[in-house]
Amino acid sequence: MRTVDEHRAAVAALLKPTPIETRPLAEALGLVLAEELRAAVSLPPFDNSAMDGYAVRAADVADATEAAPVRLPVTTDIPAGRTDHPTLAPGTAHRIMTGAPMPDGADAIVQVEHTDGGPPGGEVRIDRAVAPGQHLRRAGEDVSAGELVLPAGVDLGAARIGLAAAVGVAEVRVHRPARVLVLSTGSELVPPGKPLRHGQIYESNGVMLASAAREAGAVVEQLRFVPDDVPEFLAVLGERLGPGHEDGPVDLVLTSGGVSAGAYEVVKDALAKRGVEFIRVAMQPGGPQGAGRLTRLAGPASVKTQTADYPAVVTLPGNPVSSWVSFEVFVRPALRAAMGHPDSARPVVWASLGEELRSPVGKRQFRRGTYDPSSNTVRTVGGPGSHLLSALARANCLLILPEETERHEVGNRVEVWLL
Known part of the structure; x- marks a missing residue:
């Protein structure tokens, strides 16, 4: 049995850094910058007005008051964009608009x-004095030409993309x-919206894991409803992963179900001799796990041919909460690290436990919870069962109960992952 930390390291080692590619700035949202950006121009690039109003010489209106306004002829209009x-x-x-260049x-x-x-061609009555420099934006007061504006390794959110555009960047080098590829296995699975027969359930893991991977920043393809049949499972996987497939190579195959000790564990039966190691991890929920790199899909399982293109x-x-918790613990941080994200882990706080809890000694327990930041306390939502999906939907955090302790008292400080 592996520890949680050992399995996290094993999964992380499988996912190599993704290649660096050039993308139009408008298509880089959520990606990680691979090379630093320096400003090609100053920001602002010229002195400009911070207000709609009138460009003046401050000395000409130094005596202006409401009781004794100053009148000046308006000789031209300066809209934004005048060159x-x-x-x-x-x-x-000069009448001037916000963002328009200041006249000499x-x-x-x-x-x-x-x-x-x-209006221009007439006079303007000014009833307040202004100081030199008032309501001006000076060239370069935000960014100077040549200045570092974004270092390599930052996530490109909307504000950073806006800054890059403002200094003239059209393309960026980013981590791809x-x-x-997400597969759900199980002959009992039925697409949502279709009638259920006795013994069938609606498939939820695939769409849940695909959504979780997209939320982590990945590009996701989903193959649904692979039945509990090893040849068919290998055929479906082999067709997608074969050379020259129109959708291109895959970095990670993510499956749910078929990995435990039952009689119809299709994923385990199909991949155990094809490069994937199946083990148990000392955690609850989510004990049965598997990880590896495919060595072969077609032909006898005993013949291994290492192929660089295999993901x-x-x-x-397969239990939905086990599947989601396992993704959070093992897959999400590895995926984000491979894509260069500096924040591969969920935000962590230490909070006071609002109830007494018990957990199995020797296993790290991940409980769904609600965290109250006002009191810095956390309580569980629902029980520890791996089938209680509604409790997961109500949770805003995972609270972590360590392996070495069975009884957790009210007020004990526990690790909390904010979702």
């Missing part, structure tokens, strides 16, 4: 709210998303 270089003559004003000679902006809104395989148990 010439108008010059502001002393004793005049102007050193301040009067907000339109402190004027009567006079991992490609994951890593992680086989998860």
